[in-house]
Amino acid sequence: MRYIDSSLASGETVLMRGKWPGVFWFGAWAALILLGVIVVGIFIFLRSFIIMTSTDFAVTDRRIILKRGWLNRQTQELAVESVEGVSLDQSLIARMFGYGRIVVTGTGDAVIVFPPMANPVQFRRAIETARAQANEIHLGREDRAALEGVAAEPAASVSANEVEPEEAPRAPPKRRRSFIGLRAR
Numbered sequence: 001m002r003y004i005d006s007s008l009a010s011g012e013t014v015l016m017r018g019k020w021p022g023v024f025w026f027g028a029w030a031a032l033i034l035l036g037v038i039v040v041g042i043f044i045f046l047r048s049f050i051i052m053t054s055t056d057f058a059v060t061d062r063r064i065i066l067k068r069g070w071l072n073r074q075t076q077e078l079a080v081e082s083v084e085g086v087s088l089d090q091s092l093i094a095r096m097f098g099y100g101r102i103v104v105t106g107t108g109d110a111v112i113v114f115p116p117m118a119n120p121v122q123f124r125r126a127i128e129t130a131r132a133q134a135n136e137i138h139l140g141r142e143d144r145a146a147l148e149g150v151a152a153e154p155a156a157s158v159s160a161n162e163v164e165p166e167e168a169p170r171a172p173p174k175r176r177r178s179f180i181g182l183r184a185r
Helices: 003-007 022-035 039-054 092-097 120-135 141-152
Strands: 014-017 056-060 063-068 074-079 083-089 099-106 111-113
Touching: 003 014, 003 056, 003 063, 014 120, 022 039, 056 120, 074 099, 083 120, 092 099, 099 120
Parallel strands: none
Antiparallel strands: 014 056, 056 063, 063 074, 083 099, 099 111
16 A cells, blocks of 8 residues: 555545656666666666655645655655645756656745656646645535524614614634644644
8 A cells, every 4th residue: 555545634535646757667667678788777777666666746635745765764745725835847858758846835944846757737736726625614514504694684773772782802712732832723
């Protein structure tokens, strides 16, 4: 089972998985075939094969995930709400072969530099879609019914002689803090 599949939270869905461009696979096979006579070609192929099969990257509806490594696992995850910018680096050759590199910057010092991937524009579009969905306000059924009920009630007319009673001042809402002192969302 892949890392991303095993780390999904309940209700979290994968919007898009990244994949390595075919040019990189071709390069690994070419090294094996052309340099296979020399032992170096076998090592180049094995190194490329391990890197490409052990790197996993995806966009879910809640997170952006990059996992690298086979024996030593390194993961970078960023909540979709904290993404500040997404940039695409693509040279002329990369555009011709349909690959590129995505760089995601988040709040603070968070930066995720993805390896070269096939269809980087679609991957960027998936990140932007996840950001748009995260910024929508999702209300529960009871809250939505209460808001619709308030909007449906006609405003009571107040005559000139009647004075509306003043509401008692409300206490400001308490902020919840997590274990590291950041405001909980």
